[in-house]
Amino acid sequence: MEITLKGTGIDGLYVKAAGRLDLDNAVEYGAKIKDFIEDSVEVITNVTLDFTEITFISSFGLKVILELYKQLKAQEGSLKLKNVSEQLMNSFKMVGFDKFLLFE
Amino acid sequence: MFKTVKSKILITAIIMLAFLMSAFMFHTIISRMKTKQLMVQNYGFSINEYVEDINDSIIKAEDNLKSLSLIGSLFYKTDRSTELTDKVVTRIFENYPNSLGGGIWFKPYILDKNKKYVCFYAFRNKNNKIILDKNFASKEYDYPNQDWYKQIISQVTPERNIVWSKPYYENLGSYTMMVTAGTGIYVDGELVGIATVDWELSDVIKKVSEMKPLEKTFSMYDKNKQKIKNSFALLGNLNYDNIIATNDPYLNNDDLVGHSLKEVPWYSNNLYAITYITYHGKKYVPFYRKMPNGMVLVICIPKSEMFKEVDKFYLYIILALLLIGFIIPALLYLSMNRYIINPIDKLINIAHKISKGEDIEIKIENPEEFAQLASTFDKMTKDIKSITRERAKINSELSIAKSIQASSLPSIFPPFPDKTEFDIFASMEAAKEVGGDFYDFFFINETQFMFLIADVSGKGIPAALFMMTVKTLINNLAQIEYEPKKLIENVNRKICETNKQGLFVTMLTGIIDINTGKTSLINCGHNLPLMKRADGNYEYLQLEPNIPLGVFEDAEYQVYETVMNPGDIIYTYTDGITEATTVNNEVFGETRLFDCLNSIEDNNPKIIAKEIRNSIMKYTDSAPQSDDITMLIFKFNGNQNNVKTFKQAAIMNNYNTFYTWLHDVCKEWNINDELTNKLDMCAEEIYANITFYAYPEKTGKIEAELRKIDNNIVFEFKDEGVEYNPLEKPDPDINLPPEERPLGGLGIFMVKEMANEISYRRENNKNILTLIFKI
Numbered sequence: 001m002e003i004t005l006k007g008t009g010i011d012g013l014y015v016k017a018a019g020r021l022d023l024d025n026a027v028e029y030g031a032k033i034k035d036f037i038e039d040s041v042e043v044i045t046n047v048t049l050d051f052t053e054i055t056f057i058s059s060f061g062l063k064v065i066l067e068l069y070k071q072l073k074a075q076e077g078s079l080k081l082k083n084v085s086e087q088l089m090n091s092f093k094m095v096g097f098d099k100f101l102l103f104e
Numbered sequence: 105m106f107k108t109v110k111s112k113i114l115i116t117a118i119i120m121l122a123f124l125m126s127a128f129m130f131h132t133i134i135s136r137m138k139t140k141q142l143m144v145q146n147y148g149f150s151i152n153e154y155v156e157d158i159n160d161s162i163i164k165a166e167d168n169l170k171s172l173s174l175i176g177s178l179f180y181k182t183d184r185s186t187e188l189t190d191k192v193v194t195r196i197f198e199n200y201p202n203s204l205g206g207g208i209w210f211k212p213y214i215l216d217k218n219k220k221y222v223c224f225y226a227f228r229n230k231n232n233k234i235i236l237d238k239n240f241a242s243k244e245y246d247y248p249n250q251d252w253y254k255q256i257i258s259q260v261t262p263e264r265n266i267v268w269s270k271p272y273y274e275n276l277g278s279y280t281m282m283v284t285a286g287t288g289i290y291v292d293g294e295l296v297g298i299a300t301v302d303w304e305l306s307d308v309i310k311k312v313s314e315m316k317p318l319e320k321t322f323s324m325y326d327k328n329k330q331k332i333k334n335s336f337a338l339l340g341n342l343n344y345d346n347i348i349a350t351n352d353p354y355l356n357n358d359d360l361v362g363h364s365l366k367e368v369p370w371y372s373n374n375l376y377a378i379t380y381i382t383y384h385g386k387k388y389v390p391f392y393r394k395m396p397n398g399m400v401l402v403i404c405i406p407k408s409e410m411f412k413e414v415d416k417f418y419l420y421i422i423l424a425l426l427l428i429g430f431i432i433p434a435l436l437y438l439s440m441n442r443y444i445i446n447p448i449d450k451l452i453n454i455a456h457k458i459s460k461g462e463d464i465e466i467k468i469e470n471p472e473e474f475a476q477l478a479s480t481f482d483k484m485t486k487d488i489k490s491i492t493r494e495r496a497k498i499n500s501e502l503s504i505a506k507s508i509q510a511s512s513l514p515s516i517f518p519p520f521p522d523k524t525e526f527d528i529f530a531s532m533e534a535a536k537e538v539g540g541d542f543y544d545f546f547f548i549n550e551t552q553f554m555f556l557i558a559d560v561s562g563k564g565i566p567a568a569l570f571m572m573t574v575k576t577l578i579n580n581l582a583q584i585e586y587e588p589k590k591l592i593e594n595v596n597r598k599i600c601e602t603n604k605q606g607l608f609v610t611m612l613t614g615i616i617d618i619n620t621g622k623t624s625l626i627n628c629g630h631n632l633p634l635m636k637r638a639d640g641n642y643e644y645l646q647l648e649p650n651i652p653l654g655v656f657e658d659a660e661y662q663v664y665e666t667v668m669n670p671g672d673i674i675y676t677y678t679d680g681i682t683e684a685t686t687v688n689n690e691v692f693g694e695t696r697l698f699d700c701l702n703s704i705e706d707n708n709p710k711i712i713a714k715e716i717r718n719s720i721m722k723y724t725d726s727a728p729q730s731d732d733i734t735m736l737i738f739k740f741n742g743n744q745n746n747v748k749t750f751k752q753a754a755i756m757n758n759y760n761t762f763y764t765w766l767h768d769v770c771k772e773w774n775i776n777d778e779l780t781n782k783l784d785m786c787a788e789e790i791y792a793n794i795t796f797y798a799y800p801e802k803t804g805k806i807e808a809e810l811r812k813i814d815n816n817i818v819f820e821f822k823d824e825g826v827e828y829n830p831l832e833k834p835d836p837d838i839n840l841p842p843e844e845r846p847l848g849g850l851g852i853f854m855v856k857e858m859a860n861e862i863s864y865r866r867e868n869n870k871n872i873l874t875l876i877f878k879i
Binding site: 022025062063069091098100 | 736756759760763778780784785788792839841845849850851856857
């Protein structure tokens with residue numbers, strides 16, 4: 001899975017990936033974001049996930065997002081999801097993530 | 105132990121022997137007694153002979169005395185010729201060797217008043233020459249004063265004219281023991297002198313002291329001329345009651361001579377008593393003999409010595425008897441063992457071994473009866489063996505035939521694993537080793553599938569061979585012409601051509617197009633099949649019966665045409681099922697088969713067959729199977745293009761192959777993206793679940809099946825892992841604030857949310873999870 005991560009402490013982290021956030025990829029996706037935040041010199045608390053090219057999300061993907069949300073929230077940061085398709089939105093709604101996640 | 109032949113014979117023998125032995129023993133004791141009596145008698149005879157000898161001497165002595173007395177009286181009366189008298193006296197003694205001497209003694213002064221001593225005496229000198237001795241007529245000897253003279257002269261009377269003196273030792277000549285017999289010389293009744301004969305006792309005494317049984321006494325035990333030891337004798341004179349001689353070893357014999365007989369302890373007055381005497385602790389048999397001159401001879405023979413040989417002899421006899429008493433039973437026992445018991449034991453032993461299956465030749469040569477028995481037994485054994493061998497051969501041939509027959513019927517199920525259009529199961533259980541029933545099924549071409557079940561008339565090998573012929577024939581002819589009516593008529597014709605034995609076949613066959621379900625059924629005189637429609641019950645199909653194959657060459661066969669829909673089942677069987685019989689001769693019957701089938705919920709042909717088989721077994725119970733039990737069950741599933749299956753190892757990082765397959769199917773079935781997405785999400789969750797929970801330790805297979813039935817998608821997952829029901833997981837609370845929400849538990853919750861129906865079951869060690877989605 002191809003993941004693009006860019007950003008600074010001020011602007012926050014911008015993550016763009018394409019494909020499926022499923023059993024095969026979700027863990028890698030989460031781990032790369034986590035590694036980036038930890039390796040960064042500046043403190044990153046705001047993360048934006050670009051879902052434009054994400055075609056599928058399973059419970060494994062949702063689990064990664066909940067974990068990331070919890071981590072950022074603990075640092076009083078924020079997690080934004082951008083361009084979530086309607087179909088994927090149903091999944092978020094199904095598990096009640098729509099109640100706390102920010103969608104753009 | 106007394107029940108065996110051996111002991112019985114032995115006991116009988118011992119009893120008989122005991123009787124025999126007793127009789128022998130009795131006889132022996134009696135004869136021993138008799139023998140002893142005879143011996144005593146014989147001893148008596150021997151002693152008598154001896155006494156005779158002494159008697160002869162005495163008589164001779166007395167005769168000589170008489171002669172001397174006569175000469176004396178002649179001398180007195182006649183010319184008194186001294187010369188002549190001397191000669192006569194000398195002659196007398198010369199003729200009487202036992203006498204030492206003797207003579208004529210006149211009373212003093214009876215011949216001449218001036219002449220005191222007149223005597224004629226002669227004696228035997230050392231050279232056995234008779235010498236006249238004139239010295240006795242002298243003052244020095246003065247014979248009238250000698251004891252013997254006085255004794256004799258005082259005792260003689262005209263009536264008792266021979267007198268024996270006491271024994272004495274002659275001290276003039278030879279110092280031998282003497283006894284003098286004397287008689288008076290009477291002239292006209294007047295005693296004028298005496299005549300004497302000196303009788304030497306030494307011979308007699310010697311004989312007495314050497315007293316022994318004669319050799320001929322009892323020749324039987326005297327072969328070594330053994331003498332009886334320790335016997336002793338006594339010679340005495342009853343007239344003077346004195347002892348002449350004895351050799352009793354316990355007495356001082358020389359001192360006793362001349363003493364009273366009463367001083368001998370074993371002497372008895374009763375001469376004729378035949379009793380044993382006990383002397384110095386020993387028993388003796390005494391023999392008393394009295395002689396005419398008043399002498400008595402007693403001989404004591406020790407009883408033990410006397411009967412020693414007899415006792416020894418009888419002891420040997422008794423010992424021999426006892427020995428025989430042991431030897432005969434022993435021999436009997438041995439010979440019985442050898443000739444009766446051993447052969448019996450041998451036979452028993454061999455019979456035992458043969459019964460265990462050992463191959464042994466029985467050989468007994470002796471005795472003849474057993475030899476015959478053994479050879480009969482051997483023959484019998486061989487006969488049994490050969491019969492058994494033949495039977496085993498037949499059995500093995502039959503079992504080979506059975507396996508040939510069994511292998512000729514398709515027996516691997518499912519027979520066409522890649523064909524999902526139908527399920528088929530068939531089984532045949534032969535009543536005998538080889539049966540007349542058979543079934544078969546095969547693809548005529550890609551779509552035409554033929555199945556058949558048949559029953560050949562007759563049983564055993566001929567039926568099996570005929571069955572093989574028919575089976576092959578159908579298979580071959582079907583390749584040429586599969587139009588059902590024509591095919592069956594061809595088959596019938598061919599069977600009729602080759603069938604010389606008048607065998608026939610009943611058969612039910614079906615040819616089905618597996619794409620369309622179009623089915624042709626032909627019943628050739630067979631049992632009516634049952635059909636179950638997918639949504640209904642089993643019903644008997646009322647097919648045109650037709651006649652069995654192999655009866656009429658030109659027979660026509662009516663075909664029953666129908667269409668089978670997915671889920672429809674045809675149940676075919678042979679009469680072994682409907683005619684399965686109980687011990688009370690009640691048959692299973694068609695009604696019971698009908699009820700039984702309709703009570704089976706499962707539609708799997710294999711399970712149906714098993715259930716029917718169990719019902720029949722339960723019904724017939726212990727009754728033996730009378731006929732082949734054969735059935736063939738065909739289930740039509742329809743075109744299976746609406747079913748897709750997937751199978752792979754449940755490994756975490758190869759889920760992508762799974763969703764690729766899923767997306768392909770969805771695309772093929774024109775399933776919209778939303779449902780595809782749902783299926784994908786569910787698939788992934790369940791895939792992960794199986795990987796994590798069903799196979800916690802080792803990896804296994806995951807099977808998935810997608811079925812499109814009308815407006816439903818059925819999504820089924822199977823795994824062979826540990827029992828795991830994901831539906832038991834509690835749902836997460838989605839209304840909790842995000843910080844409190846646990847990370848896990850989302851997936852299965854989502855599956856439940858998305859699927860219209862969801863169910864879990866554990867079946868054949870498999871976890872089966874079925875999801876249903878509405879299109």
